[in-house]
Amino acid sequence: MGKYTITKDLRDVQRIEKLVLPTNFPIGPIHAYLVFGEKLTLIDTGLKTDQAWKELNIGLERLGLKLTEIEQIVLTHHHNDHVGLLDWILEKHPTVPVFAHRDTLTFLQDEDYLDWTGEFFKTLLQEFGLPKEMAYKWAFRKRGRTLSNNLEIETVLQEGDKVPGLSDWQVIETLGHSQDHLSLYNAKDQMLICGDHIIKGMHSGIFLDAPLYGKPRARPLIQYFQNLEKCKNLPIKLTYSGHGPDIDHLAEVIKATEENIENRLQRVINALKKANGSATGFEIIQDVYRRRYEKAVITFVFEIVAVLDLLEERNIIIAEKTNGVYHYRLVDY
Known part of the structure; x- marks a missing residue:
């Protein structure tokens, strides 16, 4: 079975199989998981590419399974490398139920929300100090529905829920990487399936989602720290991540x-010290990332916004708005 062999060969432990699916991202392949509970459950689906689709089906075949034998799907979060193949799975297996966070469907398919997302990021980027043309370009880049199917979420999952068909697994909300991120915890076997919440030896990334209809913007790095603490205090012997090694x-x-x-x-x-104690977010990005920032401005904006949120919460900086642009000032400088 090669790389699709049982990942932990322990008697009386829940059987889990890892499917390694390629992406075109620097972080490398994404891991989808088959959990053999009361129902055969697929955790995440992979990026929507021909190669990932091929590898998914090869992986199932090596395990002696067909796509239509999957009895349910659980999504850890809405990012396209974790949900993209759901379109093609539903074409072949339209009756398979899908479980996810209460907000996942909005992030994936709500046209009004997706339109609002562009406007939200245009304002955020301009307030961060980006020139107007650059802010517009990155705010409205290739934004649209991740899935073409009219997806229905069979069951909404939230903190403390037992996963239907996986009675040993409990839902933990691990917001930070995204605003709909879920992890699954098996207390009996002390195992965690954590999506992109924790990735060994890699920067798991903090992404900003536009807030939902009138709600304030989330502070993802603050959330992330809180949810790392939540996982740190659980008895866990083995963690299965969305990327990287177990x-x-x-x-x-x-x-x-x-x-x-x-x-x-x-x-x-x-x-900030090099800038005499005060700078815009864009000026900080230009200093910290220098030659790299222009190719991935939005990624670095997300990271630095999140860092500045945490510094502000710790009373290390103060945000001051002048002429529509925030300047971040060191308190003790």
């Missing part, structure tokens, strides 16, 4: 992740 010492990986974040905070503090 994690068998979760507390150590969480500590390394937190240290990485603290280093990013210090880089922003250093950039």
